[in-house]
Each structure stands twice: as C-alpha cells, then as structure tokens.
Amino acid sequence: MTGTITFRRKAVDRAMKWAFVLCACLVILPLFLIFFDLLIKGAKELRWTLLTDLPRPVGEAGGGIANGILGTVVITCLTMSWSVPIAVMCGIYLAEYGRGKFASAVRFTVDTLTGVPSIIMGIFGYILIVLPMKRFSAWAGAAALSMIFIPVVVRTTEDMLRTVPTTVREAALALGIERWKTTLFITVRTASAGILTGILLAMARIIGETAPLLITTLGNQFWQTRLDQPMASLPLQVFSYAISPYEDWHDKAWAGALVLITMVLTINIVARVLTREKK
C-alpha cells in the first residue's frame, strides 16, 4: 500500500512532522530561557546574607530578603491552618455524601471560584478584613489566599476520594467498622497521597501569589510576626524591586525570584514524587 503514497504527500507529511517538533521546542524554550536568566542574574546577589538579613535603605550595598521569606512562610501557614480542614472536609462531603441540589450547588461554586482571578480575592480581603480592622494585615492576606486555596483542594480531594474503589469501603463496612471511621481512616487514608499532592500544589500556587497581597498585606521592611500587622512577603518584594529604578534592587529581584522559584518547584516536585510512589 505504501507505494500509493506519492512523493508530494510524503514531503507534506515530513514537513508537518517537523512543524510539530518545532511547536514542542517553542513551547519548552521559554522555560529554559527563564531558568537560564534566573540563574545567571539571580546568582549575582545570591549570598548567605540574602537569606538572613533585612533590606537596607536605597543605595546601600548588602541587605537581604529574610523578612519576605519569613512573611511568605507565615502567611502560607496561616492560610493553610484553616483552609486545609475546610477544603478537605468539603471534599469528603462531596465525594462521600454529595448528592442532590445542595451538593451540585457546592460543586458548581467550587468550579466557579477556581476560575476567579486572584486580584478579586484581594478585594475580598481588603473589604472584609482590612477596612473593618483598619489595618493591612497578614490576616487579610491569608483570607484572600484561602479563597484561592480552598476550591483547588476541594476539587482534588473529591477527585482523589472517588478513585478509591467502592469495594474498599464495602469491605470495611462489612467488618462492622462505623461509617465515619471507614471514611476517615480507610477511604481518606487510601487517597491520602493524592490529597496531599493536591494540598502541596495549591500551597505552591499561593506561595507565588502577588496581586492579592498587594492590597491586603501591603508589605513591610522589617521582621514582623504579629498577624494583625502589615507583613512582608517574597513575591511582593520581588515585584517592588523589579519595578524600581535601582540596579542593585534589580539584582535582588532576580535573586529573590530565584529563591521563590526554588521554593515553588521543590514543593511541586515533592508533590509529584508523592503521587508516583503511590502508583
């Protein structure tokens, strides 16, 4: 049959194949460019003191982004401290009990929230927390971030629980184990790697969020752990350094970005390894 394929058709086939190869290369290329630039430009300021020192005033050499790293850790933990239980429980409800109109409404809402631009969650935090408290604060930032975090984790929790075969639940119930115990200690446990992966991926996402923090946590050039006060965060520092006119701040923006991407990618890779182990 191959004899019927004319030269012209063969040539077109070749050309298209290479066009697809080119597409794949062009898709991957920016990733390498970004990483290359981050490494080259970020390395300049990447000293130990970058991770341990506070920012210095404009024009003074040295100084670091330690407050931003701490702020990001605190705000992320704060967000997760209430978002993880809410999201996982909501996911359990949808997967194990979720039928009828109420569950459909919740599912629809969660889907909707997943697509809402993050800056709008910032407005949420500003109006509901900053204005009544009369203070930019870590609380407001965490409120905004949990609106991003919760829907993602609800979705993955539900999906992961659904992958647990019904036979597992039935076997447990047949053994006389109470239903709630079955859900919590058998079903959820079976899906735990998947759920944890979802949590970690959502965590990586909120670590890199900038826009909502701009109008909720505001930023801070000092150490700060009081949650009702403006707090620094790494993405915000990268942003303000990036749009500044100072060469040494540009270098710090690159170095900060390198630290940020390292955090985000580490969590991403841990998450992936977790799912792979289970499979």
Add this chain to the structure above:
Amino acid sequence: MKKIHGVLAGILATLAVVSFAFAADPLMINGAGATFPYPLYSKWFYEYSNANPGVKFNYQSIGSGGGIKQITAGTVDFGATDAPMTEEEMGKLPGAILHIPTAMGAVVVVYNLDKVETGLKMTPDVLAGIFLGKITKWNDPKIAELNKGVTLPNADIVVAHRSDGSGTTDIFTNYLSTVNTGWKTTVGAGKAVNWPVGLGGKGNEGVAGVVKQTPGAVGYVELAYAKQNKMSVASLRNREGNFVMPTLEATSAAAAGVEKSMPADFRVSLVDAPGKDSWPISGLTWLLVYKDQKDPAKGKALVQFLKWAIRDGQKMEAALDYAAIPTPVVEKIDKTLRLITSGGKPLY
C-alpha cells in the same frame, strides 16, 4: 493520612515556633504614601530603628494619593504626601490632621537619549508641548533652537508619567498649569490627571524604571531618583529667564522665598518660585499625622520620631539629594508637634 498528619503537624509546628521566637515584637508603626521621599524615609526608618530598637516604622511607598486615602480610612498610623491635602479631602477626615514638612525636593525632567549628554535645555513651553503630545520628535526645531551644538536624534519622544495618584505629579502638573495656559485649560493639575500622551509607571521608581528601560523616553521624577540612577536631566528656564540645573542649591533657593511667608499649616506650593537661581519645579513633602492620637504609645513614639526627623534627620538629607528644611521653619514645626495629643494629653 499519616503523611497528611505529619506534614500538617510540621507546618503548624513551624508556625508556632516562628511566632513564639518573635513574640517580643517591637512597637510597629505603619505608614504609607509618597514615593518622592521614599529613599530618605527608608534611610531614616532604618537608622532610627537601629538607634531605638523598641520601635519600628514600616513605610510602604504607594503614592501620595494612596497615603491620603489610607490615613483617611485609618488603615495606617501616618500618611505621607507631596501634595498638600485639599479642603475637600480634609473634610472627609475623621479628625484634624497636621501636615509636618520633612524635606524639600525637586522634580526633575529626565530623559534617555543615547548620545545626548545631561543638561538638555528646555523652556516651560517646550516641556508643556512634549507632555501635551504636540512635540513628538527629539529633533523638533523648538528643542533644537535651544540646544545649538547638540546633535539631536530623529527619534520619537516617549513620554513617561505616573500611573498612580502622586504628589510628584501634583507638583509637576501644578508647575505646567502655572506656566502654560494650554496645559491649564486642557489637562489641569492634580495627583492624577488625564494624560494626553505617554506611558504609565507606578511610583517614582516606576517612572524612572520606564525611562531607563526605554530609549527616547522622557519623564519626571524626584531629584534623588535621577541622581541615584545617573540619569540625564534637563535644564529648565526659570521665572527670571535663567537656565538652571536641578541641584540642592537651586531647590533651597526656591524655598528661601517662602521661608518668611510660611503659613501655619505648612500647606504651600514652591513651584515657579522667584529668585534667579531657583529651580522652578520644587516642592515640600509632608508626613500626615492626626492631631489626636488614638493609641498613646504609638502617638508618643510618633512624636519622638518627628522630633528626631526635623533635627537629626535633616542632617541626612543632603547626602540623599533632598534640601533640608530651613531652621526658622524647623522651629515652627516644633511648635506644631507640641499640639499632638492623645485623649487630651500632650505627647511632646
């Protein structure tokens, strides 16, 4: 499940450790506003907190418009602005506010032209023409006429301005409105105006960043930003007809005229000031504090800081390209600081 527990426990433990480790937080006083004095304030707050470890001043440069909005909403302990609050804005405040002048600065015209050195001459009309979009090429005869001997490129002029509400814009547009009727009638003056042309940058940092990144760009920033970034600055013809370069001396010269006529609330404009050496686009910058402080501890710390700022703080100004507040004015400010109270008790 175990894994989830383990990770969650780890995260919560980190949070707990972190918060306990810093339980003894110093008093944090938050402020936000003008970007014009940001280099000075960042230096002040850094030095002041080194000398007084018990109190920290967090300052975020979000623009003068932002400073006024946030102090009005009460979300910050002090605001900062380079444009005095208008009567209308003050009407929205929950209490009386004081304008405390902290420094004087110059708004300068910066440009990014490859082979043209600093000091390109401009008249008020040329400047207005550029920002009105009427002069669009660098080799426009109106510019060339003033700069004989300078080879001007046949390049497009890229105007850069502030995208946020800004005191720097207020000073700059006030100046253009004062010297050019075309500007006054079509655009006007304010912290944010409807720009006829140009690119928006956020903050003085943003505009300086845009100008540095864009060949052929022209913008206006605070003198300190221009100097620190080694940017080319234009020389402007002032009221007396002299071309002057923006320097500390030229800024101080502009202030000399108003020293005696300084109003009691310090809300005064220095643009197009008289004097043969005066830089025409000069301005004061203020910290905004409520006359009656809700929190006595914070109020006290704020007053202590302000006392330091108008005396010791002034010594740091020149190094950062700000002109110090003249001594007679400092004495006036000192009297004003004594008016700050908390629950009726003076905090000075």
Add this chain to the structure above:
Amino acid sequence: MATRSGRNPKDLAFEKASAFFAFVVLFLAALLFAVLLRESLPALRKFGARFLVSGTWDPVADQFGALPFIYGTLVSSFLAILIAVPLSVGAAIFIDEFAPPWLKKPVSFLAELLAAIPSVIYGLWGIFILVPVLRDYLMKPVTKYLGWIPLFKGPAYGPSVLAAGVLLSIMIVPFILSVSREVLATVPQRQKEAVLSLGGTRWEMLRIVIGQHCIPGIFGATVLGLGRALGETMAVTMVIGNRPEIFLSVFQQGYSMAAVIANEFNEAGGIQLSSLILIGLLLFLVTFVVNLAAKWILSKMVAHASRGI
C-alpha cells in the same frame, strides 16, 4: 452509600459536620459576590451602562469608564490565544504521535512546570528580557517597514499590548496543552489505524481524525486558556504599559482590567474605588461565563466521544 434509617448517630454527626464545611465554602463564595456587588453599586448607579462604553478614566474629574481596560484585556488575551493555541496543539500532537516514548514524559513535565512559575517571575522576566528583545528585534524593524499598517504603527516603546500578549501566551500554553492532550486521547485508536491502513500518511490521518473529533475539544481548550489569560494580573501590569487608552496598534501601550485594580486600588477612594470594584465584578462575570462555556464545550465533547466508541 444510601442513607439508612436508624443510623449510627456518630455517622450522622460526621455527615453533618462535612456538610457544614461544604456550606462554609458556599457561604464564602456568596460573600465574595455580595461584597463585589455592594461595593460596586455606587459606580453602577452613577455611570450605569455608560461605564462599559466610556473611554475616560479621569480621577481629577471623577469620571470613569472601563472601555480601555476591557479593550486591553481582550486584545492581549486574544493575542495570547493566537500564539498559544497552534503551538500547544502542535506540541500535544508531537508528544502523543511523534515523540519517542522516552521523550513523552520529560516534555510534558517541562510544559507543566511552566504552569508552576509564579506570575511575578514572568513579569520580572518580561520587563528585563522579553520587552527589550521584542522592542529591538521585532517591533523596531516592523515599525520601520510595515509601520504604515495601523496594527503595527510605531513608535516602538517596548511595554505594549503585544508584549503582554506574548507573555500571556507562554503562561497559558501548559493549560491548553494538557487539555489538548486529553482531547487527542479521546480519538479511538481503531479509527487512526483504519486511516493508516487505507494508505494515508500520518499527517493525513491526523488531519482527518482531528477534523472529525477534536475541533470542539480544542475550541474548549482555547476558551479555557482565554479564561486564564483574562484574569492574569502581575505579569500583565509589568509589561503592558499601564495607559488607559485605546490604540489599534498592538505596539502601543494599553491597560488591563486586573492591572488597573492592582495599580490603583490602594490609592483610590470614593467613586474611583467603587469603579475599580465594578471592574472587578465585570472581570468576575466575564471569567465566570468563559469558564462555564469551556466546561460546557468540553463536557459535550467527552459525552460525544464516549458515545462514539
């Protein structure tokens, strides 16, 4: 999991507890919508439908219209789609049809990593790398020779709607790519083999099966990518130029809905703040409709595909 009468009270309590958390999520979403609606009401009352068609954004005169932001958002997102869709679909076909087995995983993994990069880092890279490169090697030559075309009218500043579109396209590629791969996977293997056995080349096979099966799915992926692009904030504000005006030329600056909220929110008060929140509400509604459309198209397609087998 049928409900039985006379259930264990603990079971019931657990169910109720989990339902409570589901309710919390519902409540938070309702709260978000209520906040947006209430806070945008003053601007809605003052400007009404004029808000959508007015191009004035004048804080001095307190006159606000969202048109330049809507325009900038749409044009930059459209450019992003224009660049990202062919590339992602091509790359998806490469991974699924042409790549040697050892290469499939790494390529798709790397593409997924693009989705993990925080947008502020895209913005940083955009300001210092992408914008100068676009300006010097694309915009300058094009304005020089093709500047008479209104779409490419100079001057070439750098920060522009085009730069935002290019940066956005990089950001949405991973989403379109992964949905495209799912779409390709729905094509029945038998059908592919049938075309090949009739003497078709690989490309002819792909053209036929994609034409028959995948167009709606790829359209769904495109709409999903659009939903992403519309709401992107930091990366766009860092490269788009932040100028509330409408230009035909993609080399000129623009502004986007998300960007103006990020830039002006902290300084705006009164009617300006309300206008910003109204823009937020519009953005919320637009992304909602777009995402809904994408989901609808994709679910239709899955139903169609499962019927086909």
